[in-house]
Amino acid sequence: MKHAVDQAADALRTLFPATPLQLNEHLSARYGARIYLKREDLSPVRSYKIRGAFNFFRKVIASGGTGKTFVCASAGNHAQGFAFVCRHFGVPGVVFMPVTTPQQKIDKTQMFGGEFITIKLIGDFFDQCYQAARDHVERIGGVMVPPFDHADIIEGQATVAAEITEQLPEGILPDLVILPVGGGGLSAGVTGYLKDEIPTGDFLFCEPEGAPSLRRSLEAGAVVTLEQVDNFVDGAAVGRIGDLNFEALRHFSPEQVLLLPENAVCVTITEMLNVEGVVLEPAGALSITALEVVGREWLEGKTVVAIVSGGNFDFERLPDVKERAMRHAGLKKYFILRMAQRPGALKDFLGLLGEEDDIARFEYLKKSARNFGSILIGIETRKPENFSRLKAAFDKAGLRYQDITDNEILANLVI
Structure with missing residues (x-):
């Protein structure tokens, strides 16, 4: 496999130079490790997908596919x-x-x-x-060009690994390689190329919680088609991993596949944008999000390569990403309150808020025939622990409330 991938990588240089492998000082300091980011978001189309497509076209054209x-x-x-x-x-x-x-x-x-x-x-x-x-x-x-489940596509995506081995400092191999998974073409290619250099246990895969096609397939020992998929991490929201890709990955343990909450991915997107000035799409943020799950205790002292798979982010999604990030970080919550319909009730409620609490949303419908009215309220704060104090204040005041922040059905309806 290696020789064919190396040939594909050489051919790819007619299209664009190797994407950089960058030591990220911010993440390295946080985890006490050497965190290298393979910046596929800096390819000409801001994702690694161009690699597999190029290799597929190259092979078809070389075999007489001109004119198709x-x-x-x-x-x-x-x-x-x-x-x-x-x-x-x-x-x-x-x-x-x-x-x-x-x-x-x-x-x-x-x-x-x-x-x-x-x-x-x-x-x-x-x-x-x-x-x-x-x-x-x-x-x-014509010729159908599949997104991931084809040997030539896998071979093209494997050029990521060929570049990594060339770009790492001489004599250094990663202690951990973190790969985002959608259809599995990137993971199948990279693990296949590096299998003789890096032990099986030193690979870690990450999928969105709402699209665990690899994890469920490894657990079942066969390819599983998911009945439902959360499309928020659209670049990795695949309901069925590729058959060829699963065969290449089936020897890995299900425990090597991390399922990452979509809202946690949003925390990574906003942090990398605000701190590093790096624009990531949700799928592109998966491998960096995995670092937080693995944690400093395990990562400290290690050399880690995390593949950043894409940066095609639509900024119209930014308000939703910020919202999800704050909810995941515990800095924003939504409550449904029952408030007495009397003069001064709202003023009494506002007195319960702390100095760092801010009302981000307030909806109240007064019904003349009732003693109490329902309120939807969104509250932002600066520290997650402020909500423990606020809930204690609600209880002490005898205020009936329901925290709907993590109730997906209600939250999707009203937020």
Whole structure:
């Protein structure tokens, strides 16, 4: 495998230079370790997906595929990598996207592909879009470019590992390699390339809590299709890991797959933006979020490589990311209160708040035939422990309340 991957990496240099492997001083100081970030967010399309697409195209064209139309179904990073490679090779491509795809993603894909690609918006859901793409390939005799479940895609993603070995200081191998997982192409490629240098137990995988396709498959000993997927970490929200990728990863333990809360990922996104000036998409923040779960006690003194898989972040999502981050950090909570309908009741309530507490949301509907009214209130504070004091004040005042911050059904309805 190594020789083929090294050849792919050499060929890739005609497209873009190796992405940097950077020692991050901020994270290294926090964990007492040497934390290296492999910055795939600095590729031409701000994700590693361009690697697999390039390698797939390269192989097809070399085997006589000139003149074929290439087709993919994607609303994200795969589409952008596909489009960039179509323009590079000067071959026609068709990108199928759901009708619900944000205009920003459509525009970026068109920008990367230029005159060489056509975008078709089909269906409200990805499955409908994917089937339309498959039907189109059969109709025109084209070439379907899969996002992750193909040997040439895996080989292309493995070039990340080839670059890491070249970029680490001489004589140093990582004690831990942290890999984000969606469809599994990156993980299958990187672990396959490094298997002779790094023990199996020194790899750690991370998935969003709402899309644990690798974890559930390893637990079952076979590929599992998830019934439901939380799409917030859209770059890794895959309901079924690739079959080839699972075969490459099935010898790992389920305990090596960390399931990370989506709101914890938001904490990483906001921190890396505010402290380091690094823009990460949710999937791109997974490996850094994993550091907090592993903790300083285990990481101290170690050399760690965390792959930052993408930086295609839509800033229209920033308010939601900040909201989720504050809730996860315990700095913001939502309550439903029962407040007496009498003059001065609101003033009495406000007197319960501390100096560091701030009302971020307040909704009150007075009903004339009742003695009490319901209030939805959102409160922000500077330290998580302030909420213990506030709840004690509520109890002492005899105020009936319900904390709905972690009630996903209620929170999604009212927040």
